[in-house]
Amino acid sequence: MNTATVNAKKIGGSAIEVRAISKRFGDHVALDNVHLDIRPGELVALLGPSGSGKTSLLRIIAGLEAPDSGQIMFGAEDASRRQAGEREVGFVFQHYALFRHMTVFENVAFGLRVVPRARRLARGVIAERVTKLLELVQLGWLADRYPSQLSGGQRQRVALARALAIEPKVLLLDEPFAALDAKVRKELRRWLRALHEEVKLTSVFVTHDQDEALELADRVVVMSAGKVEQIGAPGDVYTAPASAFVHEFLGDTNRLACRVAAGRVLLADGGVLGRAEAPDGEAIAYVRPHELDVVPSADAPAVIHHASTFGPLVRLIVAFGATNLDVAMPVERWVRLGLSVNDRVDLAARYGAVFTDPAGPAARLLPMVPGAPFAAAVRLQGAGRRA
């Protein structure tokens, strides 16, 4: 593949700076004073549930929507003063938006052909560049087809080639994989990551799929209700979520209402979940399924409802009061415990997050005795209930 020549002039693209962008649609606040710094050549995911404002932000960066206030900078240049067509932005639409009556070749060539005649490349140069781009997305053999004759994955790659044809400063992708089936999605995701490694163009993509964001992006911007909740490397947002929302949105998790008293995290029935350095009072504890453990105990409050084995993990549904908790553990441990459905168990957290303020940072939830979590949990939980 010959990517270097295609984008040689603009490797890296420009930095994107989102300055205090706000946008309302009627009464609905789509974006509320959003700030964002994206470095040249970075691949950033805007992650959030639908209605979090991520697509609005992408469209504002592209110039397809006008913000109510705020600025978009591409490098040192104020892009908000420019029309969408003058921003030199490559945009890949969720449903590709290929021109139906044009062949694949004509689609990719479009952005080069609409340039005013004085600046337009010669016909042969355009053909050469389009051919190179189609090779880059591995679709050279489909140049004469129409979009309706292509599969979803192929259309997506044509859309990408069309966006790259104008040598954009930044590449924006709106839910690029949402309309594809699971297998194609995974392949295309890896392929896009590899392409980005080669082209190194500043790229922003919108997704509601956490796996996609965590696997693909250099940095993830988690959004909720028009605000940025957290910006960080995929590992950081997963292990050190800045708010209850981020923890809940990223990865499977269990939500437990609890109470903090003298550094101990107590469940509703008085059982001890673990310890945390948090102020006393009501709190919410989040524990991911693989961080939650069960221990056999005849008079315990929780009951195993369901157990299913596939792959290396056993997944349990444990009823605790009115809530169902997910627990995941290695098959070997499940066999060693010798438990079965309807057995009573105590709960213990190996690791988790305790939020006394849902919008604030978490206190780390740790086992009562460091280094000996399981034995300690059994002993102390029994003690806690008697107390």
Place this chain on the structure above:
Amino acid sequence: MAQASALGRPRRVIPGLGLSFTITTSTLAALVLLPLAAMVAMSLSKGLPAFVAALADRRVLAAFRVTILAALGAAVVSAVCGMLLAWVLTRYRFPGRRFIDAAVDLPFALPTAVAGIALTALYAPNGWIGALLEPLGITVAFTPLGIGVALVFVGLPFVVRAVQPILEDLPADEEEAARLLGATRTQIFLRVIMPAAAPALITGFTMAFARGLGEYGSVIFIAGNKPMLSEIVPLLIVIQLDQYNYVGAAAIGTAMLMVSFVMLMVINRLQAWAAAR
């Protein structure tokens, strides 16, 4: 059908081909083909020379010229204005939009004679619009231009109703994509919107044109019907009938039929070509 498959004929998924085919062809024959065949037979009943003689008249040829040119011109104007109207109705939200949308259908429902009288009143030299055009040296009523105005009135809704659904279904993201790739408004219209709308526009043009060729009621009031100048073919047929010259009327009708058929076929080809692109 079970018997049919026993005889080795392939069984069809949708039953009832025989019945529906019979109904379709007999209806078509009784209502369309038979009267047309009768007309052709009548036109030739006194032999080919009489047929040719009936058409070779200068007044008849002039009427054909006026009719075809007026219908073509009106269809072109209808196509342009109809496209514009459909565009405005689909792309903009403004007070009274639904009213205008409904009013587009009025020429379909209105008796064309009523429309003709109304247009004549407006465009006559002392009418509201005619009085404004008079100082500019433009006379609409009682000229071929008047015929065109009447034909635009009846032809416009065909174009609007053909193009409107296509424009409504046109995905906004294709236009946005073109915008982001640097296309100007004109380029977006010509390269993205028009290719998608062209087949429907040609359909609307064809229907407006076909309607214009046969239109009678709205035209005869505003045309003035001056022989050699503003007399249309359908009127000529009526005049022949009034004079009990049935063969002459049938001959003109047959010629009209052939001309329409050829022109519609050409347009159909054009449309197939546009749709294939």
